[in-house]
Amino acid sequence: MSPSEPDPGLRTLKKQRTRQTIADTAIALFLDRGFDQVSVAEIAAAAEVSKPTLFRYFGSKEELVLHRFADHLGEAGRVVRDRAAGLTPLDALERHHLDRLAARDPNTGLTDDPEVLAFLRLIYETPSLSAHLRDYVDADTRALAEALDPGGSVAARLVAAQYAAVRQVLAHATWTRLAEGLDIGDVARQAAAELAEAFALLRGGAAAHGF
Structure with missing residues (x-):
């Protein structure tokens, strides 16, 4: 040079x-x-x-806003691929989500930062942003399905789609409570309880396929 x-x-x-x-x-x-x-x-x-x-x-x-999610693309798939020996994919995903709750990761909806809460409101309440966010969710779902089964079985795709839906529903419910002014400690406990309930439901259908 x-x-x-x-x-x-x-x-x-x-x-x-x-x-x-x-x-x-x-x-x-x-x-x-x-x-x-x-x-x-x-x-x-x-x-x-x-x-x-x-x-x-x-x-x-839309990408001006949603680029903040780019770093998380493929995260669920990486968690499954890199899980410790003896952990099922769903065990690994549940532990990861609990860790993210403990870290107050905004992607879980659990944050008391007013600017982050406003940012999430912007996404949830703007139709075009919510629609484009689904593109990120779809890409993440495909990556998780591949990590569950590189052969592309329907069962893996269904479990991945169910997990993605659970994650979105839980994050929105958690954000809604905080946006309403509820105590973050109470919301965190409820989020953890709902996470356990959600994974119990997921395991009921996934266990037969080894996930």
Whole structure:
């Protein structure tokens, strides 16, 4: 690399900062005014980039919000593949979810951070965001089904779909209680109890297939 050429590491860092600035700017505007009331042009202007630049980093307006879930894509499948010896897939998934509850992971709905609660409200109460979130859930479900059975059995796909539905229902129920102002300790205990109930129901159908 000649002295006049920019350091590739610095270029990467600048791109990451630009991407983060665009996303943070967009989410701040959405939380303040509502998703449908903010245009892409307004986001680009506020972030001091052009619209073409914005779309180089994010393929759609919805992705400006939902990219925060990208790091969790395939997580359930990884939990199943990397589980300790002697654990069934459902045992591993239940333990992982309990760990995430204990860590107050926003993806479980269990958080007392007002900004995160508002962010989740934005997703749950904006139809286009909820619809696009299903794309992430579908991708995660397919990855879990493959981890359960690389052969692609119907049983594995059904169990994966049921787990994905359980996770979404539990997270929404937990967020709803916190959004209503209930004590987070009480909500956490209820979330753990409902998780146990949900996995008991899942095991009833999955055990016959070794999951």
